[in-house]
Amino acid sequence: MNINEFIRQVKNGEIDIVKHTQKIIEQCKKINEEHNYFNTISAELALEQAKEIKKLLKSKDKSIKGKKLLGVAVSVKDSICVKNVESTAGSKILKGYEPLFNATVIEKIIGEGGIIIGKTAQDEFGFGSFSVNVGLGFKIPKNPIDKERTCGGSSGGAAGLAKAADFPHIALGESTGGSIAEPASFCDVFGLCPTYGRNSRYGLIDFGNSLDKIGPVGKTCYETALLQEVIEGYDRNDSTSLNAKNGNYNTFLKKSLKGMKIGIIKESFGEGVAPEVEKNVRKGIDKMKEEGIKAEEISLEMPIKYGLAVYYMIATSEASTNLAKYCGMRYGAIEKLEGSFNEYFTKVRSSSFGAEAKRRIIMGTFARMSGFRDAYYIKAAKVRTLIINEYKKTFKKFDALASPAVPVLPPKFSDIEKMSPLQNYMLDIMLVSPNVAGLPHLSVPVGYEKGLPVGMLLTGDHLQEGKLLQLGNVFEGN
């Protein structure tokens, strides 16, 4: 059912929202048994919200009329805090942590009548591209199209559920270096990572503070735009949130593409890119041409050459400080109190962080130690500025840039096991640079090959989410 039709029926009382919510909770449990998309299903909160909506409808409360998400199920990446619902960011070290407050985006969703159905699976703290780096004791989510394969990461549970749920649902994901667009592309859904600062990060369990962005993942471009519209805006609790005008995406979705200019990133095709991927992305570009865009090949030197290195220096440096607070003292994991505080912290951290989390803490700590700091952390920050400058120059000529989201089709778990960490990181080559530059980017499903989905990445200038959704809308119902 079309989401607007669903909201209309909820408002009219044609759908009993409490019964509906009970039903979808059961469906979620069933999906989860097979696919592991949820770390927690928040049945209690969802039903409580549904009852509240029913009560308001009954009392003919006027505020209900304009609610943009009335009754729509929203799943939340585990790293985004939901009050009184276990929020672990996929890590054993936060097992049992129930935040005392809602993330700002959650407040906004609840305010618009969206129903929070649970916390979705992810790589521990976002450290991965396949959701296989889940925390100790967590389950790995599986691709909704082929269970032998990954649904991508780190927002793997979000993208998987967005595809698998056959009830009205939008997922909330988070991207630090591609964690929205990559799983969206592997799961045949839309994933929008907005401009850095567009959506408040208040209540997001940090990975890399200068890189983290919360964003929507939806089965349709429209739903993706709808959730983005609900969650965006300035927040005084997040000093990095932008005081920008709202996107008003509905108007963009209706606009014609005539006269728009797309840059096709030359380096993103050719060697290392699966031919099936290239073929489908080219097809996608042709489809936009049919709608009136002009396309031109361009080269992005700095972003392609240095994006990945800059990303790993900055992201791990920031992550290693963000993860310091987890030490078994104030919340989450606790162990028997023994020895000095140093011994105790070491014991908790050794037994509760997964291997990739430890690898990134070590890398990040190294990069910011005196003697290395200038060569790594500081150098990376400088190159980051050069990357942003090159993008800004490019966007003087183009409305958006196009490339494959990921150079390969969703890999099998058995193949992932054989990859070295570096091979693994290299798959993010197209995704990290827009993230490093804080640029909005949208993954759009452009086709299937060998029964597997291919996603195209559209990258826009700062605050130009509207243009991306306008382009993406061409692929609605593809």
Next chain:
Amino acid sequence: MKPFTSDVVIGIECHAELSAKTKLFCGCPTKGSEEPNSRTCEICLGMPGSKPVLNKKAVEFALKLCLALNCEISPELIFSRKSYFYPDMAKNYQISQYEIPLGRNGKLRLKDGKEIGITRVHMEEDPASLVHPAGLKDSQYVLVDYNRSGNPLAEIVTEPDLESADEARNFMKQLITVLNYLEIFDINSGIIKADANISIRESGYTRVEIKNITGFKEIERALSYEISRQKQEVRAGKAIHQETRSWDSERGITFSLRKKETEEDYGYIIDADLTAIDISENWLKEIKRHMPELAQDKLKKFVGMGVKKDDAEIIAADKFLAAMFEKVAEEIDPVLAAKWLRRELLRVLNYSKKELHEAEITEKHMIQLLRLVESRKITDNVASKILEKLVEKPFDVKEYVKKEKLGAVSDASELEKYCKEAIEENPKAVEDYKKGEAKALNFIVGKIMQKTKGKAAPKEVNEIVLRMIK
């Protein structure tokens, strides 16, 4: 840096609590309930997902300090994360400043005129406080109270310009004077702490860091101890090691915490949760406009009013005394007012162990009192006694003088009567004076004062006695 030449070389790092109402990065009050962990929120507890939001008022306080210390001020305020693991740290990093401190290259002038270089002034958040239930050494566990966590601090780092424990004390005292003048530090409850780097010539200036010194009295004690300890070690043929020591105020000693082979590595990175804040010329202008006059300015002004330099210095050093002086001097001759405030008022306060801001006496009482002194309606002697009572509990001075009949006796015929009596009763003193013993005159005048209970105007008495015995 030029080589050290003095016997002792000291540089200090002070942490002063800024008296902003709310914490540096959240809205929790900095003062209030002492119930442990009652003034906390997800931000000052470092809960996952929480983010800091800067308290601009605290920045203004720190900027005032930078201006008062003649610092070069950074055009941008940037915070960094200082990482280290410790149970009093909510996030296991402290939000502080690193590469670009708020202020640098400043100076503070001590009372004797010596200038102490200020390397940097920066802002940071206070950690929580640790409670050791059975004392620092013997406790099996510690309790953590986050009420203090996130309170705004200013760190002030000096150049190694201090040359004695006494000078370090003077520096701290002068710094407190400045903080107090600026109204950015609560003199009653604010905490000022210091870590000191100290070395002596005999050891070839091997640097030892002393931590945990609270207040200016303690810094003198701690450094005096440490200087003699180092000298004794060298005399006994032992080497001084580069190390960090802690001051134990109860036992009056320093003890070794850790040997320092290398500098600690805090792995500083920019705190990306806080955007860089522009410190515009306009903002600084606005702050300057609201800055009170500082001790140095006051000193100059008071001397210009004719006040003696040493009186002016002492009055200017105390914000409350200076404020009182300025008001009194509008009504009373400044030289007289200065003399009375500096000598008599401070003496009486000191005697009754009170600070001026704790006593109830106001400029109104001082003006009443000094107006009577100025017009010679009461004698100095009587005025001093009234002042003692005023400091205990203030009252209307004029009425009191009237009621207690304390007015000076200056009526010539009445004075002559007392003088005549005294001369007749003390013939020996009169003889002595005539023989050339000038002191004998004082004896006679003293007798007259006794008779009048101090109310006789001394100048007139002198004249009358001299006239009578000639």
